[in-house]
Amino acid sequence: MVDTSDEWIVQRTGIHARHIAAEGELTSDLATAAATAALKDAGLTIGDIDLILVATATPDDTFPSTAVTVQKKLGMEHGAAFDLHAVCSGFVFALSTADAYIRASQAKRILVIGAETFSRILDWTDRTTCVLFGDGAGAVILGAAVESGTREDRGILTTHLRSDGRHREKLYVDGGPSSTGTVGHLRMEGREVFKYAVGMITDVIEDAFRATGYGAEDLDWFVPHQANIRIIDGSARKLGIASEKVVRTVADHGNTSAASIPLALSVANEDGRLKRGDLVMLEAMGGGFTWGSALLRW
Structure with a gap:
């Protein structure tokens, strides 16, 4: 087509x-x-x-x-x-x-x-x-679980969320109930999204490191939103995260938006990579723009 x-x-x-x-x-x-x-x-x-x-x-x-x-x-x-x-x-x-x-x-x-x-x-x-x-x-x-209140606690340690509506036109759907009365289609300025993505992603990840005292070297796994292999690898390099710590499933799923991180977690859990006590960084960026990170201990 x-x-x-x-x-x-x-x-x-x-x-x-x-x-x-x-x-x-x-x-x-x-x-x-x-x-x-x-x-x-x-x-x-x-x-x-x-x-x-x-x-x-x-x-x-x-x-x-x-x-x-x-x-x-x-x-x-x-x-x-x-x-x-x-x-x-x-x-x-x-x-x-x-x-x-x-x-x-x-x-x-x-x-x-x-x-x-x-x-x-x-x-x-x-x-x-x-x-x-x-x-x-x-x-x-x-x-919910009672933990000791230290950095070694299991569960979500910190989350950091951002949005900036000035970038709406770079990634949006051209329809909706209030605007056109139709579903519309996805529209994207790919180069513009790529240009902003790595910087925005690293921003919220560095916020997570500052909030917890951890650094890239402490991570066991980096599970990013699976949008594009270039964005995934570029973010990891900028943050100093070793390539072997990056969970990549974009090859098998493409970009599944809000489903991409839990799908990647599922794959890593099923193949045995994720182990109890592992320190895992999640990050994503989407239309709006919206972006965020979550640091957790599995």
Whole structure:
């Protein structure tokens, strides 16, 4: 449909494959599957969950939230559920929100899901965007625990979030209920996004290091948003993070927006790389611009 090739795509993005939701398959379906897998992995049931957060920029409907649809599909009749919208940074924003709820004793266990069907908002005649994005979902469960209050605590140690609406036109969707009454298509100024990405990403990661006293050399794993291999590797080099500590899944998934970090965590967990006590840095940048980091101990 567009003038491109596998070689061109791989060379510029590192993407070899993507997954596309089936006809009739919704963001909530992907989210529910990821949530079910996370509950099984944690040895929990939906009855153990107090709150469901779904980070998505591609909800099933304008309303209700995708989270309440997931709540229904999981058979949860208690607690609360809502969506967060920060595009590719959504999962990090949702983790930060969940962390705040737990620290405030508003919830004991929270199911955090990143889920997207970006294939539904792509212009398949625009080769600058249609080769980049895919569909997927990933989920984690956060739980309250009594720790010693040191840097060695497990769980989320610190999060740092940013946004700057002045950059809206560089990465946006040209439609919506209030503006056009349509879904619209994703539009991106790729070179501009790339230009800002590495600097913004390193900014919030350095904030996390300052807040905790850790440095790049202390990390066991760096799990960035899987947008483009050049941005991933450029960020790691600028921060002094060793290449072998970077979790890369962009080749197999493409850019799945809010789903990319939990998908990468899932892969690293399943293949045995992630071990109890590992220090892990998460980071993402998305439309808005939004960007953020989360430093956690697995």
